[in-house]
Amino acid sequence: MSIRIFILSKLMEDNNYPYKLKKQLSEPIPLDELGGLTESKLYYHFDSLAKKGLIEPVEIIKEEHRPDKQVFAITSKGREELPKLIYKLFEKADVITDMVVGLANLKYVETDKVVEILEKKLITIKAGWEKISQFDHVQTYKDSEKIREFLNSYFSTKTEHTIYWLEELIMRIKQGEI
Known part of the structure; x- marks a missing residue:
């Protein structure tokens, strides 16, 4: 596309x-x-x-x-x-890198509609992360504890990073910087 x-x-x-x-x-x-x-x-x-x-x-x-x-x-x-x-x-x-061509061509669309799409995406990501983070306290076997900690840290960092940059993108579009 x-x-x-x-x-x-x-x-x-x-x-x-x-x-x-x-x-x-x-x-x-x-x-x-x-x-x-x-x-x-x-x-x-x-x-x-x-x-x-x-x-x-x-x-x-x-x-x-x-x-x-x-x-x-x-x-x-x-x-x-x-x-x-x-x-x-x-x-x-799924990620901002998938949006590059769209961002380069914002002049052909209504930015308010793009912001609306991105805000919905942000709500979905936050809701999904909220749901997943509830599993942080689930008991695991001792031999799977390290992998659970690793994956928890990885997904936590990745999701926080995604949320941060999506919020940043939305703000910059709203302010007309992009």
């Missing part, structure tokens, strides 16, 4: 072709390599978006001794679908 949001958001700015977007992702930081985005995956997503009517080819650039470049534009259907995809990304994201 992130790749599709990336493509649609780039086409909101200007018509483009797959190879150029791949180059933009690889410079100056090789985000394409870090994210495992190959050229064939990018072309696959362009093709998929075109089949759904979200983008359309608008031009073919021909250069001597070079392959033709098919330039795409976003359709009105694509413009309608982009915010829906971004909201869905926030709803499905």
Whole structure:
């Protein structure tokens, strides 16, 4: 979903072709390599978006001794679908790193709605942690005591960290910093 949001958001700015977007992702930081985005995956997503009517080819650039470049534009259907995809990304994201493409494209959505989604997510995480932390006092066999302590510490730290950064994200969105 992130790749599709990336493509649609780039086409909101200007018509483009797959190879150029791949180059933009690889410079100056090789985000394409870090994210495992190959050229064939990018072309696959362009093709998929075109089949759904979200983008359309608008031009073919021909250069001597070079392959033709098919330039795409976003359709009105694509413009309608982009915010829906971004909201869905926030709803499905388990961690903030899953939200990066959505955060980079907040200008295409209502931030109040994003905050609402994130606040619901925060309530769910806190409720889940409250429920799990009740098991802290459960009797365990002596040989499993160390693993229980380790896991308790790990999950406690991880959950506190998640809650902290989700609250921080919500606050920064509300203040217009992101």
